Amino acid sequence: MNLILYFFLAAALFLHITFSTFVISINLDGYQPEERAALLQLRDSMTSSLDLHSNWTGPPCIANFSRWAGIVCSNWHVIHIVLEGIQLSGPLPPAFLYNISLLTKLSFRNNSVSGPLPNLTNLVHLESVLLSYNRFTGSIPSEYIELPNLERLEFQQNYLEGQIPSFDQKTLTDFNVSYNYFQGSIPPTETLRRFPESSYGHNLDLCGFPLKPCPVPPPAPSPPPPSPMRPGKDKKKKLEIWIVVLIAALAALVPLVVLLLVLCCYKRVQRKETAKEPQAGGGPAGWTEKKLTHSQSTKDPERKVELEFFERKIAVFDLDDLLRASAEVLGKGKHGTTYKANLESGDVVAVKRVKNMNGLSKNEFIQQVQLLGKLKHENLVQIISFYHSKEEKLIIYEFVPTGNLFELLHGNRGVGRVPLNWAARLSIIKDIAKGLAFLHRSLPSHKVPHANLKSSNVLIHQDGQSYRSKLTDYGFLPLLPSRKLSESLAIGRSPEFSQRKKLTHKTDVYCFGIILLEVITGRIPGEVSPRDDEIVEDLSDWVRTVVNNDWSADILDVEILPAREGHDEMLKLTEMALQCTDVTPETRPKMSEILGRIEDIEQKN
Ligand SMILES: Nc1ncnc2c1ncn2[C@@H]1O[C@H](COP(=O)(O)OP(=O)(O)OP(=O)(O)O)[C@@H](O)[C@H]1O
Numbered sequence: 264m265n266l267i268l269y270f271f272l273a274a275a276l277f278l279h280i281t282f283s284t285f286v287i288s289i290n291l292d293g294y295q296p297e298e299r300a301a302l303l304q305l306r307d308s309m310t311s312s313l314d315l316h317s318n319w320t321g322p323p324c325i326a327n328f329s330r331w332a333g334i335v336c337s338n339w340h341v342i343h344i345v346l347e348g349i350q351l352s353g354p355l356p357p358a359f360l361y362n363i364s365l366l367t368k369l370s371f372r373n374n375s376v377s378g379p380l381p382n383l384t385n386l387v388h389l390e391s392v393l394l395s396y397n398r399f400t401g402s403i404p405s406e407y408i409e410l411p412n413l414e415r416l417e418f419q420q421n422y423l424e425g426q427i428p429s430f431d432q433k434t435l436t437d438f439n440v441s442y443n444y445f446q447g448s449i450p451p452t453e454t455l456r457r458f459p460e461s462s463y464g465h466n467l468d469l470c471g472f473p474l475k476p477c478p479v480p481p482p483a484p485s486p487p488p489p490s491p492m493r494p495g496k497d498k499k500k501k502l503e504i505w506i507v508v509l510i511a512a513l514a515a516l517v518p519l520v521v522l523l524l525v526l527c528c529y530k531r532v533q534r535k536e537t538a539k540e541p542q543a544g545g546g547p548a549g550w551t552e553k554k555l556t557h558s559q560s561t562k563d564p565e566r567k568v569e570l571e572f573f574e575r576k577i578a579v580f581d582l583d584d585l586l587r588a589s590a591e592v593l594g595k596g597k598h599g600t601t602y603k604a605n606l607e608s609g610d611v612v613a614v615k616r617v618k619n620m621n622g623l624s625k626n627e628f629i630q631q632v633q634l635l636g637k638l639k640h641e642n643l644v645q646i647i648s649f650y651h652s653k654e655e656k657l658i659i660y661e662f663v664p665t666g667n668l669f670e671l672l673h674g675n676r677g678v679g680r681v682p683l684n685w686a687a688r689l690s691i692i693k694d695i696a697k698g699l700a701f702l703h704r705s706l707p708s709h710k711v712p713h714a715n716l717k718s719s720n721v722l723i724h725q726d727g728q729s730y731r732s733k734l735t736d737y738g739f740l741p742l743l744p745s746r747k748l749s750e751s752l753a754i755g756r757s758p759e760f761s762q763r764k765k766l767t768h769k770t771d772v773y774c775f776g777i778i779l780l781e782v783i784t785g786r787i788p789g790e791v792s793p794r795d796d797e798i799v800e801d802l803s804d805w806v807r808t809v810v811n812n813d814w815s816a817d818i819l820d821v822e823i824l825p826a827r828e829g830h831d832e833m834l835k836l837t838e839m840a841l842q843c844t845d846v847t848p849e850t851r852p853k854m855s856e857i858l859g860r861i862e863d864i865e866q867k868n
Pocket residue numbers: 593594595596597598599600601613615644660661662663664666667715719720722735736
């Protein structure tokens with residue numbers, strides 16, 4: 264028995280010695296323990312969908328090779344850290360990169376990394392810093408402008424704030440800080456002036472080239488104090504002082520008098536207006552403006568104050584009731600402004616004050632709106648009434664309270680947001696398909712029955728726990744007199760529109776496909792793909808590229824990926840969305856078929 268024990272001990276000792284010799288003999292001479300320690304800080308303090316704990320073991324680099332996911336090495340040193348779209352979340356460990364001093368590329372694109380941007384002190388070799396589509400907060404650290412080899416800097420879609428530092432690296436060719444909370448003026452450096460508006464758009468309050476000019480600061484106040492007088496010239500100097508005092512007093516008086524005059528005129532105009540329209544109620548600026556136009560329109564002999572009603576569920580009101588309503592602007596679109604109006608009866612309506620329809624005869628307008636007003640469906644925003652005069656065209660809709668799909672999908676992304684789950688997304692998609700299929704059935708001879716289908720025109724209301732959706736802004740194509748105006752509708756982005764080919768019901772199907780992709784991917788159509796180095800401008804192109812390479816879940820909205828529900832169904836819908844967005848309209852399915860397929864998916868769900 265003792266003999267056997269000795270034998271095992273001897274064997275274990277032999278194996279230990281042999282293994283140690285082997286480890287040493289694969290030559291770890293160039294091994295950089297401080298780089299490994301830095302990466303382990305990242306591995307151990309953040310969570311992700313990759314199992315970094317089992318993958319990031321052993322040395323990160325063996326000469327030019329790394330078996331660590333997302334790590335590229337050169338000559339034993341880590342040169343790339345690329346962890347994209349893996350739901351990396353939590354704040355980065357402070358200053359962990361300091362020892363990875365030969366790093367040239369750092370990418371955490373499309374994750375949920377929160378907290379301040381990483382400290383990049385000492386990283387003079389960095390060429391690409393790609394941190395877009397995350398939850399970074401705070402401002403851009405000053406050391407970023409000192410990275411001498413920086414070529415690409417992407418910060419878009421984060422929660423960054425403060426001012427943009429004066430980047431002036433000549434090497435910088437790609438720069439994007441859009442969709443953040445930056446403010447102040449864009450530093451007028453030669454480098455920053457090279458980038459387009461889209462690099463800066465959608466911030467809190469940025470100004471300066473290429474955006475709107477910054478407000479000019481008010482001129483410096485009083486003139487400099489007079490220099491001390493020399494003795495002997497007293498009399499002359501006293502006279503000079505008097506003249507200066509007189510000029511200063513006059514200079515102070517003139518703006519005061521002008522102000523008084525302006526105030527007087529303003530009060531007089533106000534008195535006149537109140538006398539003209541004594542019944543007008545109070546409300547925010549846009550609505551007041553509307554009332555003024557109405558008071559001018561009283562000169563129009565054709566003006567009809569009684570409104571024609573399509574919807575009898577709410578109490579009948581006339582134009583004056585509408586004008587007395589308190590109102591607030593809901594938003595300004597390309598074809599007018601929409602207000603929420605609280606009527607004295609307690610009813611609430613949405614009033615769209617349309618523009619760009621002046622080339623249209625009164626009959627054409629009335630006929631089209633009457634036709635649309637007769638359409639009644641649970642997934643269409645009901646037109647209640649309308650008003651037409653030479654100066655003013657109003658379309659009155661039922662008010663839908665919970666906002667729109669665009670806001671629901673893309674608003675408040677980040678900490679504290681409740682993700683829109685798969686079941687809610689599927690139900691919204693189905694509602695849109697039902698509304699659109701109904702429009703297509705009801706307006707068979709219309710070229711493109713909806714023509715402006717996009718996520719901001721899908722209004723949302725809550726029905727208990729679930730979200731229901733209704734389409735609005737439909738049926739406007741015949742009301743727009745020129746191709747230029749119709750280009751600003753959602754159909755303007757379809758391939759057939761840009762190729763000046765025939766528009767059909769299938770053009771709406773294209774727009775539906777784009778919404779479908781928006782709901783599945785959680786991405787805004789028309790924006791650059793954050794996933795790959797390859798830049799894809801169009802959502803359907805990007806999804807097609809990803810899907811053609813591999814049927815992976817890469818395209819799915821990171822917000823619903825972890826729930827792991829509905830992935831198969833989403834991929835089925837993706838396949839359908841790609842058919843809907845096919846460049847050839849004839850190969851796209853019809854809305855009736857699409858609705859059937861969605862119902863099938865829903866049942867299997
Ligand atoms: N019936 C309604 N009930 C509640 N909110 C509405 C209603 N109609 C429109 N809105 C909201 O009013 C805002 C402005 O809408 P509007 O249709 O004027 O412009 P848009 O859809 O943003 O742009 P575009 O005119 O280019 O389609 C949007 O946020 C929309 O969600």
